Each structure stands twice: as C-alpha cells, then as structure tokens.
Amino acid sequence: MGLAYHQTDCPHYKLVCIRFLECVGELLELFQIQTYSSDTGKWKISIESFHGIKPALFHQVVYWNGAVFWGPYDQNYLCFKLDVEKLQTLPLPVGLPSSEIMAMYFRESRGHLHLIVHNKFQGYSLPLNVYEMLSDHSGWFVKYQLQLDELPGAFPEVVSGYGYCDLDVIDVVRGEEEENTFLVLKTPEKLITYNVHDKSYKQIFSFSWYSYMGPSIFHCYTETLSSF
Numbered sequence: 001m002g003l004a005y006h007q008t009d010c011p012h013y014k015l016v017c018i019r020f021l022e023c024v025g026e027l028l029e030l031f032q033i034q035t036y037s038s039d040t041g042k043w044k045i046s047i048e049s050f051h052g053i054k055p056a057l058f059h060q061v062v063y064w065n066g067a068v069f070w071g072p073y074d075q076n077y078l079c080f081k082l083d084v085e086k087l088q089t090l091p092l093p094v095g096l097p098s099s100e101i102m103a104m105y106f107r108e109s110r111g112h113l114h115l116i117v118h119n120k121f122q123g124y125s126l127p128l129n130v131y132e133m134l135s136d137h138s139g140w141f142v143k144y145q146l147q148l149d150e151l152p153g154a155f156p157e158v159v160s161g162y163g164y165c166d167l168d169v170i171d172v173v174r175g176e177e178e179e180n181t182f183l184v185l186k187t188p189e190k191l192i193t194y195n196v197h198d199k200s201y202k203q204i205f206s207f208s209w210y211s212y213m214g215p216s217i218f219h220c221y222t223e224t225l226s227s228f
Contacts, residue, residue, distance in 0.1 A: 023054075028052065031052055062107060184204075
C-alpha cells in the first residue's frame with residue numbers, strides 16, 4: 001500500500017493498494033488496484049488488474065509527478081497515473097535488458113525522479129550512471145555519469161576481496177543549486193557524501209564504533225506540515 005500525497009499541492013491524499021487476487025499457473029500472480037480518496041472518504045476498485053511474475057514483490061514505491069511508481073524488481077515495472085487511474089509499464093533506460101537489471105536506487109529529490117541500476121549477474125561495478133525520468137513519464141536520460149575513481153584510495157573497503165564494488169547508494173540529494181548536488185554512499189564501514197560536480201567526498205559516519213553491524217535500513221527525512 002502506498003500514500004500519494006504532496007504537501008504543497010492540496011490538503012487531500014490518496015491511498016493506492018495492490019490486492020492479491022489469485023495465482024495464475026506456476027509463474028504468474030493476478031493483482032487488482034484499489035484507491036482511497038480522503039476527499040470522498042471512499043475506496044474505489046480500479047478497472048486495472050495486472051499479472052506479476054512470482055514472487056511479485058513491490059518494493060521502492062515512489063510518488064512523483066501525479067503517479068505512483070514501483071521500482072524495477074524482477075520484471076515487475078509499473079506506473080499508476082492517479083488522475084486517469086491508468087496502469088502502465090514503467091519504461092527502462094535504453095539499452096538495459098529488463099531480465100538482467102535490478103534497481104540499486106529509486107527515489108525522488110526536489111521534483112526529480114532518479115534511478116540507478118546494476119546487473120544482477122555481474123555484481124556492482126564502480127562507475128555509476130544516475131538516470132532521471134522525463135517529465136512526461138516516457139523514458140530516462142543519463143543525468144550524471146560518475147566514475148568514482150577517488151573512492152578506493154580513500155576507502156579501501158569499497159573493493160571487496162573478490163574484486164567487486166561493495167558500495168550502496170543511500171540517497172541522491174539535489175541541491176538548491178546544481179553544483180551542490182551529492183550522493184550519500186555506504187561502504188561496509190562508513191557513510192560518505194560525494195559531490196557529483198567537484199568530486200569531493202566526506203565521511204559523515206563510521207560503523208566501526210559498533211561491535212556488531214547487522215543489516216541496515218535508512219529512511220529519508222521529509223519535513224511536513226502535519227503533526228502526529
């Protein structure tokens with residue numbers, strides 16, 4: 001279930017719920033979309049139903065530009081436009097085969113929807129392409145091409161013993177001025193920021209202060225007008 005709401009647009013919101021209906025054979029599952037509007041106070045069953053490949057997991061949900069997006073995960077790439085209640089397949093960057101990629105990062109910043117993917121069969125590589133979606137939802141373009149050559153020397157743990165890049169993208173933060181845009185990255189030991197324009201970097205946190213470091217979950221803080 002996802003919440004579609006932007007604090008500057010209007011005081012109302014919508015809930016978008018994906019409801020499992022039934023299994024279809026050995027490979028597919030059938031789902032239905034239901035929406036709730038705080039304006040009417042009622043739930044509505046969308047005429048749109050769709051199939052998902054088992055196991056259909058809908059992670060990395062983002063509300064952006066009047067639509068709810070589900071990030072690329074095991075070929076379930078979806079976009080639901082709220083004004084017309086139309087479900088469509090989320091386009092992928094040109095040249096990337098859908099069967100081989102998985103979203104490494106999928107989120108919005110200052111009105112821009114970003115995507116970073118990696119090849120499921122090759123592991124992470126150090127150069128990263130940060131894609132941005134066109135405003136009409138029709139496709140992606142490369143916004144930033146990052147080599148990140150500076151990082152292994154400063155943070156040796158970035159390169160694992162098997163030669164793979166052990167680096168997670170936590171956030172892409174667009175600045176009020178373009179030159180202030182940066183990435184928040186996680187190595188096995190540290191959190192760092194990396195400026196996409198001047199290539200400067202800074203450690204902001206060290207996990208070595210803790211004797212045990214299990215799986216980590218990070219949440220993006222957003223200031224709102226609501227109080228709870």
